[in-house]
Amino acid sequence: MCGSGGAGVMTAANMLLDAAADAGYYALFGRSAGPQIRGGEAAALVRLSAEPVTSVDDTTEILLAIDWQNVHRFAAELPLDGKCVIITDPTQGEVPEVMAKSGARIVELPMKDLAKEIPGGRPNMIALGAICQLIGLPIDTVTEVLGKSLKKKRADAYEASVAAVQKGAEAALTMGETKRLPTVSDKPNRWSITGNEAAGLGAVRGGITFCAAYPITPATEILEWLTSALPKIGGTFVQAEDELASINMCVGASFGGAPSITATSGPGLALMTEALGMSLASETPVVVVDVQRGGPSTGIPTKSEQSDLNIALYGMHGDAPHLVVAPNSIGDCLFTTQWAVHLAEVLQSPCIVLSEQSLGQSRGIIPAPADIAFVGKRLIAEAPAEGEKFRRYALTNTGVSPMPLPGTPGCQYTADGLEHTETGMPSSQAGDHFAQSDKRLRKLTGYEFGDHWATVEGEGELAVITWGSSTGAAREAVMRARADGVKAKLISLRLLAPARHDAMAKALAGVKKALVVEMSHTGQFHKYLRAEYDLPQTQLLNRAGPLPFRPHEIHSRLLAMGGK
Amino acid sequence: MTECTAMTYTAKDFKSDAKPVWCPGCGDYAVLSSITKAFADLGLEPHKTAVVSGIGCSSRIPAYTNCYGFHTIHGRSLVVATGLKLARPDLTVLVAGGDGDGFSIGGNHFLHSCRRNVDMTYVVMDNRVYGMTKGQPSPTTEADWDASAMAPPGGTGLTPFNPLAIALSAGANFVARAFSGDPNGTAAIIAEAVRHPGFSFVAIMSPCVTFREEQREWKNVVRPAEGEPATDAAEAAKRLMQDDGYNMGVLYKGDRRPYRPVTGSGKTVADLDIQFAL
Numbered sequence: 001m002c003g004s005g006g007a008g009v010m011t012a013a014n015m016l017l018d019a020a021a022d023a024g025y026y027a028l029f030g031r032s033a034g035p036q037i038r039g040g041e042a043a044a045l046v047r048l049s050a051e052p053v054t055s056v057d058d059t060t061e062i063l064l065a066i067d068w069q070n071v072h073r074f075a076a077e078l079p080l081d082g083k084c085v086i087i088t089d090p091t092q093g094e095v096p097e098v099m100a101k102s103g104a105r106i107v108e109l110p111m112k113d114l115a116k117e118i119p120g121g122r123p124n125m126i127a128l129g130a131i132c133q134l135i136g137l138p139i140d141t142v143t144e145v146l147g148k149s150l151k152k153k154r155a156d157a158y159e160a161s162v163a164a165v166q167k168g169a170e171a172a173l174t175m176g177e178t179k180r181l182p183t184v185s186d187k188p189n190r191w192s193i194t195g196n197e198a199a200g201l202g203a204v205r206g207g208i209t210f211c212a213a214y215p216i217t218p219a220t221e222i223l224e225w226l227t228s229a230l231p232k233i234g235g236t237f238v239q240a241e242d243e244l245a246s247i248n249m250c251v252g253a254s255f256g257g258a259p260s261i262t263a264t265s266g267p268g269l270a271l272m273t274e275a276l277g278m279s280l281a282s283e284t285p286v287v288v289v290d291v292q293r294g295g296p297s298t299g300i301p302t303k304s305e306q307s308d309l310n311i312a313l314y315g316m317h318g319d320a321p322h323l324v325v326a327p328n329s330i331g332d333c334l335f336t337t338q339w340a341v342h343l344a345e346v347l348q349s350p351c352i353v354l355s356e357q358s359l360g361q362s363r364g365i366i367p368a369p370a371d372i373a374f375v376g377k378r379l380i381a382e383a384p385a386e387g388e389k390f391r392r393y394a395l396t397n398t399g400v401s402p403m404p405l406p407g408t409p410g411c412q413y414t415a416d417g418l419e420h421t422e423t424g425m426p427s428s429q430a431g432d433h434f435a436q437s438d439k440r441l442r443k444l445t446g447y448e449f450g451d452h453w454a455t456v457e458g459e460g461e462l463a464v465i466t467w468g469s470s471t472g473a474a475r476e477a478v479m480r481a482r483a484d485g486v487k488a489k490l491i492s493l494r495l496l497a498p499a500r501h502d503a504m505a506k507a508l509a510g511v512k513k514a515l516v517v518e519m520s521h522t523g524q525f526h527k528y529l530r531a532e533y534d535l536p537q538t539q540l541l542n543r544a545g546p547l548p549f550r551p552h553e554i555h556s557r558l559l560a561m562g563g564k
Numbered sequence: 565m566t567e568c569t570a571m572t573y574t575a576k577d578f579k580s581d582a583k584p585v586w587c588p589g590c591g592d593y594a595v596l597s598s599i600t601k602a603f604a605d606l607g608l609e610p611h612k613t614a615v616v617s618g619i620g621c622s623s624r625i626p627a628y629t630n631c632y633g634f635h636t637i638h639g640r641s642l643v644v645a646t647g648l649k650l651a652r653p654d655l656t657v658l659v660a661g662g663d664g665d666g667f668s669i670g671g672n673h674f675l676h677s678c679r680r681n682v683d684m685t686y687v688v689m690d691n692r693v694y695g696m697t698k699g700q701p702s703p704t705t706e707a708d709w710d711a712s713a714m715a716p717p718g719g720t721g722l723t724p725f726n727p728l729a730i731a732l733s734a735g736a737n738f739v740a741r742a743f744s745g746d747p748n749g750t751a752a753i754i755a756e757a758v759r760h761p762g763f764s765f766v767a768i769m770s771p772c773v774t775f776r777e778e779q780r781e782w783k784n785v786v787r788p789a790e791g792e793p794a795t796d797a798a799e800a801a802k803r804l805m806q807d808d809g810y811n812m813g814v815l816y817k818g819d820r821r822p823y824r825p826v827t828g829s830g831k832t833v834a835d836l837d838i839q840f841a842l
Contacts, residue, residue, distance in 0.1 A: 021842050407612055416635040
């Protein structure tokens with residue numbers, strides 16, 4: 001569903017989602033927009049299903065344009081074919097040539113004129129009614145949703161919207177056949193949530209009580225959510241003057257004992273790298289969520305890419321072992337962020353969470369996430385025995401040394417970005433640098449990360465190795481390939497640093513060929529895999545953002561690799 | 565150690581046994597003594613006190629105290645301290661550093677810390693030069709200073725930064741100037757700054773005897789400021805803009821309410837799930 005800003009595309013799409021949710025469906029709702037604050041073109045990309053969905057589909061079944069103003073700019077994001085129906089308002093301009101030539105069936109729906117027949121009626125509600133009729137979503141569910149959002153506040157708007165939805169549905173009766181939703185018999189336990197909200201919830205579930213952040217697209221919704229959520233649970237949110245301030249405030253709060261998080265995107269992460277090094281050297285835990293967008297530099301702030309992997313892995317100067325994790329679905333933004341807090345706190349290390357615009361700003365109707373018991377627990381120091389000097393950076397076997405809460409008598413130390421001795425005194429001596437460097441590495445490489453390091457599904461001699469949002473399409477491709485007799489497994493990495501050599505070797509046992517899938521023009525993930533892991537014969541499917549991988553692209557590569 | 569809370573501490577208890585990296589004769593030795601004296605005079609306890617700094621000669625100070633310390637990165641001391649104080653309002657937080665750290669690389673945080681008015685004290689040991697990197701002009705260096713090979717001939721030609729006037733206009737709640745050559749006077753000003761609610765800024769003239777030898781003469785030109793500290797910002801601004809830079813003492817005491825973020829409405833994390841469940 002698309003149109004110019006103010007046409008109500010997002011409102012109608014949200015209502016469609018709510019109605020589908022009420023009826024028992026799962027959904028994925030991505031949004032694509034131009035850079036304008038008001039009046040820009042907008043596209044709502046909605047996929048509904050009786051099963052959980054974590055990817056866009058191959059093509060578009062229905063493309064409805066309330067108007068065509070600048071909608072041609074979305075052409076590359078909206079694959080069309082002869083089976084597609086384009087619904088157009090004849091009074092709002094011609095179907096753009098680039099879309100019409102797809103061979104899609106074009107039907108007319110005079111949304112504006114039909115809306116005028118109803119006092120207070122709006123074209124987007126006509127559109128909503130028509131779509132529900134076409135896909136077989138009962139109109140009652142839509143009017144119920146309208147009732148919930150409008151009835152009490154604005155009875156007149158409610159009446160007008162219901163009438164418009166009904167008029168749109170009637171008009172759609174003569175539009176011919178389109179793909180209809182399968183029927184669902186029950187209503188499983190589901191949530192309606194965006195990836196950015198899920199990251200925020202994961203943070204507080206993990207024990208975060210402090211967040212300082214600076215607004216940046218497409219991470220802002222994390223701050224927005226934490227702004228109101230943190231005070232409710234006794235935490236603190238601060239809007240900082242810049243990203244340098246936000247990360248450093250987080251490190252300061254964490255030094256004080258408060259598990260801390262900030263959220264940003266690529267440009268902000270670039271500014272934060274020096275402070276992340278300080279967090280690492282001083283062993284003061286902190287979590288940074290980077291909701292990736294198109295880069296480099298200001299890039300494409302409103303659209304997705306998987307191209308901050310290099311800066312997340314290698315952005316810090318010096319030998320800087322740290323944690324990098326990545327969620328692979330909207331729901332996984334919750335788990336992975338919660339896990340990130342747990343790991344950062346347990347290992348007293350900075351942890352970067354690489355989310356993406358297409359996860360963060362998409363809303364899903366998803367299976368209700370399990371309540372995982374991961375809570376960040378630091379090893380807290382107690383006052384040393386009389387006459388004993390507290391050693392903040394004691395060289396323990398695990399590499400993790402007890403960290404005091406300021407206020408504890410006898411444990412005073414100076415946290416420092418300078419290399420230091422076991423007590424924390426600055427030192428430029430080789431022996432101290434060797435010992436402390438090894439301690440900082442050992443605590444990460446020696447930690448048992450368990451099965452969460454990756455999502456591994458299926459068996460076969462072929463494997464798709466991927467990460468982040470590309471996982472959804474890869475999963476669908478692997479399932480389709482299996483239906484075609486080509487056995488493949490999915491390996492989607494959640495833990496990017498430190499590398500898990502043994503776990504990967506186990507996952508790749510018996511795999512003869514692998515396909516690496518990533519949304520990076522220079523193949524950052526592929527290069528990382530080649531540097532860290534022993535891989536079988538490997539092919540690469542990669543491109544720059546923002547176009548998401550469609551399952552068929554991966555599916556056809558798998559069939560070719562499998563000799564079909 | 566539990567009886568610590570009943571103990572009283574002397575200035576010496578607030579010092580560590582680490583030997584400073586500073587040059588003999590550096591003004592910062594006296595500032596260290598003034599800070600520890602102020603803490604002792606205030607009846608503070610070392611383990612409930614935190615000293616946070618940035619990078620530079622004076623920023624080495626946390627490890628020379630026996631408090632909780634954070635020697636952060638260049639220019640970021642104020643924001644690390646802000647996070648610490650907001651997370652731990654029970655601690656006394658003092659931020660220390662130099663003119664390059666605070667007014668150049670950390671200038672934006674200086675403005676916003678004054679404006680935010682979190683209850684902490686910021687002590688800047690101003691020697692009008694970058695000492696650790698051996699003699700470059702800083703934001704407070706006189707426009708015509710060219711006595712270092714690191715300065716352009718004839719000086720930078722740039723008007724020096726006026727930290728006190730800027731602190732006042734940006735919203736600092738307490739503005740004072742001190743001289744390291746008067747450690748007792750400086751200790752008294754720091755103690756008053758710590759006691760005063762909100763963001764307190766203390767600019768301390770602390771000579772660099774290595775790169776700015778002429779600053780040894782400061783002891784002959786400094787004088788106590790006349791009259792009581794201004795409580796009216798407009799009056800304080802007038803005094804600060806007319807000031808020649810050598811008036812010592814508390815120059816402004818405001819009554820702005822310190823920043824406290826909204827917090828605590830008694831919900832649990834589980835309560836937050838409800839908005840997402842269908």
